[in-house]
Amino acid sequence: MSDEKNRATAAALLPLVGGAANVTSVTHCMTRLRLGVADRSLVRDDALKALPAVLGVVEDDTYQIVLGPGTVARVTPEFAALVDAGRDAPPAPDDPPAAADRTGPTPSALSTAEELAAQGAALKARQKARNATPVKLFLRRIADIFVPLIPALIGCGIIAGLNGLLTNFGVLPALVPALAAIASGFMSLIAVFVGHNTAKEFGGTPVLGGAVAAIIVYAGVAQVSAFGQQLSPGQGGVLGALGAALLAVQVEKACRRYVPEALDVLVTPTVTVLVSGLVTLFGLMFLAGEVSTAIGTCANWLLAHGGAAAGFLIGGLFLPLVMLGLHQALIPIHTTLIEQQGYTVLLPVLAMAGAGQVGAALAVYVRLPGNRSIRTTVRSALPAGFLGVGEPLIYGVSLPLGRPFVTACVGGAFGGGFVGLFNQLGTTAGSTAIGPSGWALFPLLKGNQPLGATLAVYAVGLLVGYAAGFLATYFFGFGKQALADLNAATDPGAAGG
Incomplete structure (x- = not known):
């Protein structure tokens, strides 16, 4: 049954990226199906995002479809098999809905969540252009x-x-x-x-x-x-x-x-x-x-002497580093620490950035009771956020809204500060591998104290990140006018949703 579901997901994805003839490469990482596409205009972004299995899309040097940990490793071979089987077949002609997907909905049909998604996509495109420097491209290849x-x-x-x-x-x-x-x-x-x-x-x-x-x-x-x-x-x-x-x-x-x-x-x-x-x-x-x-x-x-201050700084700056493409420089550092010590002390601190993002999204949900569209987006993206997959919340909610992205960083800073403080006090929390974050990191935790103490430090750090991100966003994430506009800009019939 699971194989059938994965094949069905792959079959649903293929026509939406332009068919087998439009796919030039197929790979995957921890959470994303990474595709090389020959003609970007054939990719139907809105239809892809509407698929239940898709948590989000990210356009970088490859076109990346966020499917989540576990799922992506099962869908990728099914997708690759479909591409191999259909590469020599002529592409199917686009039907009217496909053309509509590519041109995008009319302004009158846009809901607030769709507008935010479009704005998030534009931000990603601009950031991609800024990231196309020799140094950042080199770091991407290292990653x-x-x-x-x-x-x-x-x-x-x-x-x-x-x-x-x-x-x-x-x-x-x-x-x-x-x-x-x-x-x-x-x-x-x-x-x-x-x-x-x-x-x-x-x-x-x-x-x-x-x-x-x-x-x-x-x-x-x-x-x-x-x-x-x-x-x-x-x-x-x-x-x-x-x-x-x-x-x-x-x-x-x-x-x-x-x-x-x-x-x-x-x-x-x-x-x-x-x-x-x-x-x-x-x-x-x-x-x-x-x-x-x-x-x-x-x-x-850094963590033994800098403690809370170092953790605060590292946890708070990680999301901006991701936006700048500089986080890829940390991958060899994590691997070196794991090779030397058996675990990397940096990853649990950096994972607090995701906790801040979750807390900020929860506050957005509470502060926008009149906007069913955004609340639906938050609800659908939160499970992945708890498991450390942050792209749907970042590009679908906090970054397009502006202030909530900053307050999410504040949440990450406080969570990182908590983990850093306990590191300075003698209880180190580290990870034996890179990739997972959020709740998915628990099985990989290791430190210099009994496992229970390490788990407790990380768990409370997450709670601190959630709480700080929520409170910062609740009180400072919206101006009065923006709050009124967002609560008014709701889907037809969504009042009270």
């Missing part, structure tokens, strides 16, 4: 290296948490070593996967990027000295793997330009691995190791 690794990080993180529970309670002791091996195996080789994905993303041969990165985790590097120090397996971690694979791509491309075709199959891979490997051993591993150590030290110091 694309790590996004495919998130499912393994989550799975291994949850298994590690389960193993910790078995250890703490002394249950099934014979199973503990096996679970430890399962949970740690991926992390011990994560550098290889990073190297593989880096070469793939930047136009090199993926297996050569993985081969060079594998040097970092090879036990024999302990026999090599660099900068007067003995190297250790894993030194430099994912940052070293990233640098090594980037270098390998450049060496490989240079070889392709100058090596005769008859010798390419022998010379290019040999020179690529040899040159990149030597530079990795006698330079990159040491330098990346120093940077990785500094990242871990800085993150721990």
Whole structure:
């Protein structure tokens, strides 16, 4: 039954993005189906947003349909199969409703929620244009290296948490070593996967990027000295793997330009691995190791000494960082912390931004009793918001309204301040994986205290974020005139809704 539902969702999505012939690529991340589309004008945004399975759409370097965690991983293969099956078929002619969807409803037919959605889409388009700078495009490509690794990080993180529970309670002791091996195996080789994905993303041969990165985790590097120090397996971690694979791509491309075709199959891979490997051993591993150590030290110091102030600042600024596209720079930092310490102390603080967003949306719902349209949007988006999927609330409610986006940031700041304060007091809350947020983060929590204390700090932090976002939005989220206008601008027959 579940497979039929996923196939039905995929079948409903395909014609609304212009059919198989209009789809150039199909991938997914934690919550979004990411599509490359040949002709953007064939995508019917309004009809997509109206589908029950769709939580929202985001237009970035790819067209992204928010389906939520779990659902997207099941719908994507069904969608890809339909695209493969129908790619050679001629596209079906548009019917009149399709044309209406593309041109958009007339102003007289617009409800307030639709106007906000249109305004949110315009804001996203403008932000996308601002984000198309070389630095931000580079950060986006770095993020694309790590996004495919998130499912393994989550799975291994949850298994590690389960193993910790078995250890703490002394249950099934014979199973503990096996679970430890399962949970740690991926992390011990994560550098290889990073190297593989880096070469793939930047136009090199993926297996050569993985081969060079594998040097970092090879036990024999302990026999090599660099900068007067003995190297250790894993030194430099994912940052070293990233640098090594980037270098390998450049060496490989240079070889392709100058090596005769008859010798390419022998010379290019040999020179690529040899040159990149030597530079990795006698330079990159040491330098990346120093940077990785500094990242871990800085993150721990920031929350241990900055406490509430640091958490307040980090939690409050995360949503603007997302809007600017700069949050992608945090992904390698999270991964480095997980690799070093077993968890990242930054993610639970950043997750408070989502809590502030939920609190702000609840206040919008309460403050607009006369606007059934917006209240319906809030109701439909809240379940995803509680699970850490914030796009429907951000782009459908708070950002187009203006002030509620700012007050949502205030909620995130107070939640982050609470988590940061307890970090300073000695109870660290961290996450063993990246990707989930909100309530979905609970199975991945880990800290320096018993699990109950870590769960309590995070749970109360969420409540603080909800409450602060709600109160800030309730009292400061609307001007008097805006409040009156929004309560008056309701759908026909919606009075009292």
